[in-house]
Amino acid sequence: MSSSQQLSRKGERSAKFTIWLADRSSRNRSMLDKVCRWLVVRETTPPPEEDFMRDDFVDSDLGFDPDELDRYQRGEDIEPLNR
Amino acid sequence: MPAPAPFDPQDIVDAKYKERAVKDGVTTKRTICQSCDIACSVVSEVKNNRVVKVRSSDNPIFRDNICMKGIMAPKGFANPNRILHPLKRVGERGSGRWQQVSWDEAMSDIGSRLKSVIAEHGPEAWAVSTSQWNTATDHGLGRRIMNHIGSPNWLSGVALCAGNTAAVNRLTYGWFPFGDFNNTKCIVLMGHNPRRHSWTPLYNYIRSAQARGAKLIVTDPRQSSSAKRADIWLPLKAGSDTAMMFGWLKVIFDEELYDKDFVANWTIGFEELKARVDEYPLERVAKLTGCDPIMIAKAARMYATSGPAIIPWTPITDMQRNSTSAIRLQSILRAVCGNIDIPGGELLQGFNPDIVNESTIEMHEVLSDEQKSKQLGSQQHPVFTYRGQQYFNEPTKRVYGQEYANLVMGCYMATPSATFRAMAGQGPYPVKAFFFLGNNPMMSYANMPLIIDAMMNQDLIVAHEQFMTPSAQLADYILPADSWLERPWLADFWGWMSTVRTSEKAMDPPGEARSTFEFWKLLANALDRPELVPWDSLEDLYDYRVAATGMTWDRFVATKDVHFAKPEFRKYEKVGFATPSGKVELKSSVLEDLDFDPLPYFREDPPADPTFPLKLFTGVREDGFFQTGHRHIPEMRERHPEPLMFVSPGTAKEYGIAEDEWVEVANELGRISIKAAIRDTMPDGLIRIPHGWWKPEMKQGAGHLSGALKYADAQLCRDDDEYLDREQGIPHLKGVPCQIYKLTPEINENISDEADLEVTV
Numbered sequence: 001m002s003s004s005q006q007l008s009r010k011g012e013r014s015a016k017f018t019i020w021l022a023d024r025s026s027r028n029r030s031m032l033d034k035v036c037r038w039l040v041v042r043e044t045t046p047p048p049e050e051d052f053m054r055d056d057f058v059d060s061d062l063g064f065d066p067d068e069l070d071r072y073q074r075g076e077d078i079e080p081l082n083r
Numbered sequence: 084m085p086a087p088a089p090f091d092p093q094d095i096v097d098a099k100y101k102e103r104a105v106k107d108g109v110t111t112k113r114t115i116c117q118s119c120d121i122a123c124s125v126v127s128e129v130k131n132n133r134v135v136k137v138r139s140s141d142n143p144i145f146r147d148n149i150c151m152k153g154i155m156a157p158k159g160f161a162n163p164n165r166i167l168h169p170l171k172r173v174g175e176r177g178s179g180r181w182q183q184v185s186w187d188e189a190m191s192d193i194g195s196r197l198k199s200v201i202a203e204h205g206p207e208a209w210a211v212s213t214s215q216w217n218t219a220t221d222h223g224l225g226r227r228i229m230n231h232i233g234s235p236n237w238l239s240g241v242a243l244c245a246g247n248t249a250a251v252n253r254l255t256y257g258w259f260p261f262g263d264f265n266n267t268k269c270i271v272l273m274g275h276n277p278r279r280h281s282w283t284p285l286y287n288y289i290r291s292a293q294a295r296g297a298k299l300i301v302t303d304p305r306q307s308s309s310a311k312r313a314d315i316w317l318p319l320k321a322g323s324d325t326a327m328m329f330g331w332l333k334v335i336f337d338e339e340l341y342d343k344d345f346v347a348n349w350t351i352g353f354e355e356l357k358a359r360v361d362e363y364p365l366e367r368v369a370k371l372t373g374c375d376p377i378m379i380a381k382a383a384r385m386y387a388t389s390g391p392a393i394i395p396w397t398p399i400t401d402m403q404r405n406s407t408s409a410i411r412l413q414s415i416l417r418a419v420c421g422n423i424d425i426p427g428g429e430l431l432q433g434f435n436p437d438i439v440n441e442s443t444i445e446m447h448e449v450l451s452d453e454q455k456s457k458q459l460g461s462q463q464h465p466v467f468t469y470r471g472q473q474y475f476n477e478p479t480k481r482v483y484g485q486e487y488a489n490l491v492m493g494c495y496m497a498t499p500s501a502t503f504r505a506m507a508g509q510g511p512y513p514v515k516a517f518f519f520l521g522n523n524p525m526m527s528y529a530n531m532p533l534i535i536d537a538m539m540n541q542d543l544i545v546a547h548e549q550f551m552t553p554s555a556q557l558a559d560y561i562l563p564a565d566s567w568l569e570r571p572w573l574a575d576f577w578g579w580m581s582t583v584r585t586s587e588k589a590m591d592p593p594g595e596a597r598s599t600f601e602f603w604k605l606l607a608n609a610l611d612r613p614e615l616v617p618w619d620s621l622e623d624l625y626d627y628r629v630a631a632t633g634m635t636w637d638r639f640v641a642t643k644d645v646h647f648a649k650p651e652f653r654k655y656e657k658v659g660f661a662t663p664s665g666k667v668e669l670k671s672s673v674l675e676d677l678d679f680d681p682l683p684y685f686r687e688d689p690p691a692d693p694t695f696p697l698k699l700f701t702g703v704r705e706d707g708f709f710q711t712g713h714r715h716i717p718e719m720r721e722r723h724p725e726p727l728m729f730v731s732p733g734t735a736k737e738y739g740i741a742e743d744e745w746v747e748v749a750n751e752l753g754r755i756s757i758k759a760a761i762r763d764t765m766p767d768g769l770i771r772i773p774h775g776w777w778k779p780e781m782k783q784g785a786g787h788l789s790g791a792l793k794y795a796d797a798q799l800c801r802d803d804d805e806y807l808d809r810e811q812g813i814p815h816l817k818g819v820p821c822q823i824y825k826l827t828p829e830i831n832e833n834i835s836d837e838a839d840l841e842v843t844v
Contacts, residue, residue: 008425011391012652015266015426019650022144026645041143044291052290053147055279057154063128063136064157070133073593075163 113140113644115574115586116153117220117567119709121282122574123148124644127589133157134568134589142644148287150280151719152709159716160566160593164779165549167594170561176539177557177785186595186605189560194609196543196559200516206233207457208515210502213599214240214522214710220572221520222624223444224603226489228615230450235458235469236497236505236514240527240710242467243813244398246493248410249579250467251811253475254671255414257482257661259490260429261580264288267427268390269298273324273413274399274817276307280706285395298389300382302327304700305729305771306764315382319372321700321769322818325405325685327379328412330368332360334383335419341387342421349655350418352670352681359682371685387420391427402702404815406808407466408683411671415683418667424653431655432581433483435648439628440575447487447495457512459505460498464812465677467496471810474663474673482654482661490578498812499528500802506537515540520547520599521564523711525554526775526791529800529814532753539785547602550715553777553788553795562602565592570600571640573625581648585640600624679810688818689805695750695820696768701796702816703729703773711775711795726776726794728757728823731765738823745826748772750819753798756826770823772796 001009024036046052106128114127116137124145128136134157139149169189174180200208211229213221229237239246249259264270270289277285293299293312301313302324310316319327335341336357346353365376372379386392394417400409422428434440447469461468472494476486489495505514517538525534538544538557546558555561572586592598604616618624625636632639632646639646659665663672675681707719714720728748730740740746740759747754748770757772765771776794783789792798799821806815 011266011426015263015652016650018265019647023645023647026142026144027643028142029642037143044143044146046294050294052294053279053287057151057280058139058147058149061136061138063138064133066131066133066135069135069157069161072158073161073163073165 109135112587112589113585113640114567114589115572115584116149116156117572118152118156118159118713119150119282121284122576122584123150123153123284124584125149125153127568127587129589132590133161140644144645145284148284150283151707151722152280152713155713155716155718156566156568158718159713160549160568162550162715164551164715165593165596166551166555166561166563167596168563169595172559175785176544176559179556179784181561186562186597189562190605190609193543193545193560194606194611197516197606198610200542201232204513204515207236207454207459208513209234209518210236210238210459210497210506210514210516211518211520212238212499212522212524212527213520214527220567220570221441221599221603222621223441223489224600224616225520226445226447226495228603228607228610228612230446231612231615232610233450233454235450235455235495236502237495238497238499238502238528239492240522241491241493242496242499242811243402243528243816245396245401246491246496247406247467247811247813248396248401249490249493250472250496251407251410252414253472253490253494253661254466254668254673255411255662256418256423256431256667257475257478258431258433258488259579260417260423260431262393262395263391263427263430264292264393264395265427266391267292267297267393269300269386269392271300271386271392271394272302272309272313273394273397274303275397276303276309278308278706281704298385300385302382304766304769305762315378315385317372317374317378317382318766319374320818321698322403322405322688322815323372324400324403325409325412325683326363326368326371327374328409328416329360329363329683329685330365330372330376330379331383331386331416332356332412332419333363333365333368334380335387335416336360338384340384341419345421345423346419349660350667350669351664352668353419356415356669356682359684363685371687386416391425392420392422393417393427393429398702399817402813402816403818404806404808405684405686406813407674407679407810408685411683415669418669423667424655426652430580430652432579432648433654434485434488434578435575435581435583435646436484437629437631437646437648438573438575438583439631441492441577442487442489443485444628445487445489447489458495458497459510459514460501460812463501464498464807464810466674466810467493468498469495471673471677474676475661478659478661478663478665481665482658488578492577500530500533500807500812500814503528503530503534503537507533507540516543516545517541518545518547519554520602521549523552523554523775525557525788526711526777526795526797529797529802529816530752531791531795531797531800533802534797547599549596550779551783551789552711553791556783556788557785563594563596564602565596565598569593569596570598571621571625571636573628573636583646585644585646587640674810677810686809692820695822697734697821697823698769699748699750699799699819699821700769700771700817701774701800701819703771705773708773708775711777714777715779726755726757726773727760729760729762729765729771730823731767731769732761732763733767734765734770735759735761737767738825740823740825747824747826748799748821749824750799750801750821752801755796755798756793769818770821772799
């Protein structure tokens with residue numbers, strides 16, 4: 001097997017392991033699952049100063065009041081919703 | 084894969100990413116957002132049977148995949164103008180006069196009238212347009228019923244967005260690949276521009292790959308935000324992508340940068356392709372694209388030599404008069420550079436073996452060959468119709484285990500323009516009944532004036548909708564549709580990838596809103612064919628679909644929000660490719676058999692018309708909207724109060740246009756009103772306009788259509804032969820000749836003339 005083929009096979013093993021890890025991490029029930037989740041979190045969390053996904057609209061993490069949504073749906077005059 | 088790390092169990096407790104505490108009275112549901120087509124896994128928080136918040140998933144592999152459209156969904160679906168009860172037209176078509184009726188009454192009459200149309204004109208007289216990608220929950224039931232009834236005339240926006248790409252990709256290697264962003268070393272973005280609030284997961288993937296050191300090449304006429312981050316930006320002329328890829332192949336072949344082993348062992352037609360590529364020396368490509376030949380060569384070398392590289396799907400090449408050749412050249416670049424089915428390259432995943440896929444539910448095998456041959460558009464433009472895709476039945480069975488693979492729903496479609504012509508009385512036979520679900524067809528395809536004529540010529544139009552869209556305004560019945568917050572979903576992504584995801588129902592639908600499952604089940608009953616939808620409920624159908632996992636749907640969705648298939652690479656070494664030859668067809672045997680050029684080619688623009696000296700790029704996406712939706716959400720309209728035309732400072736000066744000034748954009752087909760937005764990222768001579776504008780607050784009904792007649796870009800989208808792709812029959816939307824005119828103040832005043840929104844019930 002040539003060196004490029006060896007490199008290719010190594011890449012395939014690595015990719016398969018990554019999927020296995022993501023699968024266990026997503027299940028997140030057993031101790032092994034939780035270890036996998038910890039690894040995934042560790043490897044995918046960028047330093048805050050390099051976190052390109054930060055965004056005011058998303059990070060403000062606001063929701064709505066259910067009663068106001070009810071009134072809004074009924075067409076009643078309401079104060080601006082909680083956003 | 085990172086090196087093994089020392090493990091301390093306490094680190095799990097201290098990990099930065101934590102699941103959120105449960106709040107009083109709030110339950111959480113793992114859902115998939117369908118406010119656009121990218122399908123982010125998110126969490127919906129529920130209180131008092133209301134979704135009160137949509138937030139990022141707790142699963143780290145989906146972290147931060149959420150945008151403003153998903154966050155605003157609880158309010159968007161609570162809009163007071165949402166349609167909550169079945170409506171029946173009581174005046175002339177488009178008069179805006181409606182009567183509230185029961186579902187039973189509506190479906191009984193719809194069934195009776197559809198049977199009459201079929202009895203008089205044949206089953207092919209019934210056409211359905213479902214933007215299945217967007218509603219994402221048709222479950223294959225629409226096609227299943229149509230196939231049993233005998234109609235081949237299903238169409239969708241995927242005819243010019245991803246579905247057609249899937250069909251054309253099959254010509255080369257038999258499947259539609261998905262790029263392995265996690266392991267790639269180089270990404271090529273051809274004109275599209277994923278952002279934080281637009282196609283968010285792709286933006287996340289691309290930025291993450293760049294952070295790991297992957298190269299980014301962008302081809303785009305304007306300097307998009309992706310272009311600003313790119314290692315190489317090629318500012319090509321709109322619509323010249325095909326010529327650009329010929330230039331890349333010329334460099335790759337001349338400098339022998341291709342994967343010689345793969346080409347020798349797994350392709351056919353290399354010498355013929357090479358001869359065609361030789362017709363495109365870099366000097367010619369530079370002239371056709373307007374780009375520096377040195378930079379073209381540099382980009383080609385970067386793609387071919389960086390390591391595994393991907394060319395992700397792009398809508399830009401889906402919507403060109405050279406679309407088939409452009410998509411074929413993307414496929415060919417992937418193949419000759421050895422990027423097929425390897426980590427970091429383009430994965431041919433196949434279906435998930437644990438799930439009954441939608442192609443199986445659709446049952447294309449029951450539609451007779453005679454009815455398949457009647458599929459509209461299949462004689463002139465066959466590639467994504469049954470006629471063009473039949474060649475893959477046996478190869479697909481050999482490689483992927485089943486004959487019919489309706490990849491991204493794009494492989495067995497009628498051609499939209501041919502269907503609307505038949506509906507308007509200009510086709511080989513009449514189409515007299517038209518249904519659309521979660522779809523605003525009048526504004527979603529080319530040649531909107533033709534579509535309006537087509538709709539006005541129908542005996543029966545049925546819409547399954549959430550809001551009174553311009554298309555719904557011309558219907559006979561509008562049936563209230565649920566939303567993604569109000570139904571479960573098993574997302575199998577139509578074979579594009581083998582990963583399956585789940586979405587829980589988070590709240591009950593309001594009023595009498597019902598799912599597409601219920602719609603199709605009721606229709607099957609109304610057509611006296613209840614056996615076509617034998618499942619009692621959507622959950623019952625999902626039990627059937629996940630049975631091979633050994634779980635019920637309830638158990639499946641409670642256990643996991645993502646279900647991976649076992650990854651495999653280089654599967655072709657065992658079973659070949661799902662093409663007639665079993666190899667990658669650089670020269671397409673299917674195109675040859677259909678009497679088209681089996682090699683890619685480039686059609687240059689028709690001679691310039693001095694009446695329309697500018698080039699028009701339609702289809703610009705705005706972060707707050709998706710397609711023609713979300714115009715009713717106040718927060719989104721605040722961000723995008725009016726449609727904006729992007730134009731360079733030079734062109735604006737030439738036409739005497741100032742920022743925020745209203746202008747008219749016109750071409751041979753139509754004209755629209757729009758505000759000017761001058762951007763120094765735009766090239767001279769090109770204007771870009773957004774897709775799908777209408778204003779729900781404006782006057783409804785024929786002659787008004789809530790502003791669609793003033794603003795909708797589909798009025799400028801030509802579908803005459805010069806501006807259709809030959810093989811697919813899809814329109815050229817990227818570089819259409821046009822002209823712009825300043826608008827007078829009087830017309831400008833009319834534009835702001837808003838009308839009563841109330842539905843007459």
